[in-house]
Amino acid sequence: MARKDDFYNRAKQEGYRARSAYKLRQIDEEFDLFDHGDTVVDLGAAPGGWLQIAAEEVTEAGTVVGVDLQRIDDLDHPHVETVRGDMTEERTRYYLRKALGVDPDPDPDDDAPPVRPVDVVISDMAPNMTGEYQLDHARSIHLCRQALDTALELLKPGGDFVVKVFDGPDLADFRDDVDAEFQYVRAYTPEASRKRSSERYLIARGRTDAPVAEGDRLAVDVTDVGEEGDGIASVDGFTLFVPGAEVGETVEVVVDDVKPRFGFAERVD
Ligand code: SAM
Numbered sequence: 001m002a003r004k005d006d007f008y009n010r011a012k013q014e015g016y017r018a019r020s021a022y023k024l025r026q027i028d029e030e031f032d033l034f035d036h037g038d039t040v041v042d043l044g045a046a047p048g049g050w051l052q053i054a055a056e057e058v059t060e061a062g063t064v065v066g067v068d069l070q071r072i073d074d075l076d077h078p079h080v081e082t083v084r085g086d087m088t089e090e091r092t093r094y095y096l097r098k099a100l101g102v103d104p105d106p107d108p109d110d111d112a113p114p115v116r117p118v119d120v121v122i123s124d125m126a127p128n129m130t131g132e133y134q135l136d137h138a139r140s141i142h143l144c145r146q147a148l149d150t151a152l153e154l155l156k157p158g159g160d161f162v163v164k165v166f167d168g169p170d171l172a173d174f175r176d177d178v179d180a181e182f183q184y185v186r187a188y189t190p191e192a193s194r195k196r197s198s199e200r201y202l203i204a205r206g207r208t209d210a211p212v213a214e215g216d217r218l219a220v221d222v223t224d225v226g227e228e229g230d231g232i233a234s235v236d237g238f239t240l241f242v243p244g245a246e247v248g249e250t251v252e253v254v255v256d257d258v259k260p261r262f263g264f265a266e267r268v269d
Helices: 003-014 021-030 049-059 089-097 133-154 171-179
Strands: 039-043 063-068 080-084 118-124 155-166 182-188 199-207 217-225 229-236 238-242 249-258 262-266
Touching: 003 021, 021 155, 021 199, 039 049, 039 133, 049 063, 049 080, 049 262, 063 089, 063 199, 089 133, 089 238, 118 133, 133 171, 133 199, 133 217, 155 171, 171 182, 171 199, 171 238, 217 238, 229 249, 238 249
Parallel strands: 039 063, 039 118, 063 080, 118 155, 238 262
Antiparallel strands: 155 199, 182 199, 217 229, 217 249, 229 238, 249 262
16 A cells, blocks of 8 residues: 555544644654643644644643644644634734734834743645646745744744755755754655655754854953853853853954854954
8 A cells, every 4th residue: 555545544543633743743753852841833734733743742731833824623732722824924923922922012122032932833834736846846935934934033042943845946045044043954854755745844953042153253251150160251141151261351262163052162362
């Protein structure tokens, strides 16, 4: 029997709403995405196979919000909510923020740091396929960029992002843009993806929140010392460890490693 039928039959027997549930199951097994109690946003969530997997994994201690153009039947989980709307429209993003308990209409003049409550953003959004390769690819990339914007707006530092993309000439640029915002990105094709499909999943781990990037050269004030004796400097609230620098010094550094919540820099003066 063809593999697609195996997954289809399994989904029927095991009570999943879509065979795509097994794609997310495999991604989670491979990359260990979800933790008990996580808050997850699922874009392009209808009919709800991924929602079911995410809800199982985060358990009743977690929250999952699904968004789709289509209506999604309610799930038997106390903290799964759904928003019906088009993710390319600001109105839908407003309702998504609301469902997450984030100020849906933040004042642009407010200096308070934005609230980012989400641990994982997953997007299985797909355009209506026309069969015209270039057009389908371009539409897929457009949806991926909406998903990336949402992930950057809502993910905590260290949060993860999974996005479906149809392969094509603009994938490399999109992947570079994702790479710039996360610790690392992998392309992955789960077994449940149909053999001849050009769909891939990008798995981006560890959203970085750094105002600096590896290779940046800058002058920093060392204001503290860490447990290992490294100097500590703060760049717009982001901690940089500078080995060999003393409190009170202003040193010229090159950033050599950026983690989600802190980085390392080598003094070059
Ligand atoms: N992951 C889902 C599951 O396991 O049940 C299947 C998702 S299906 C492959 C792709 C979904 O993306 C469709 O339900 C479609 O309505 C949705 N979609 C496409 N464009 C969208 C958009 N602009 N905003 C919201 N959802 C969109």
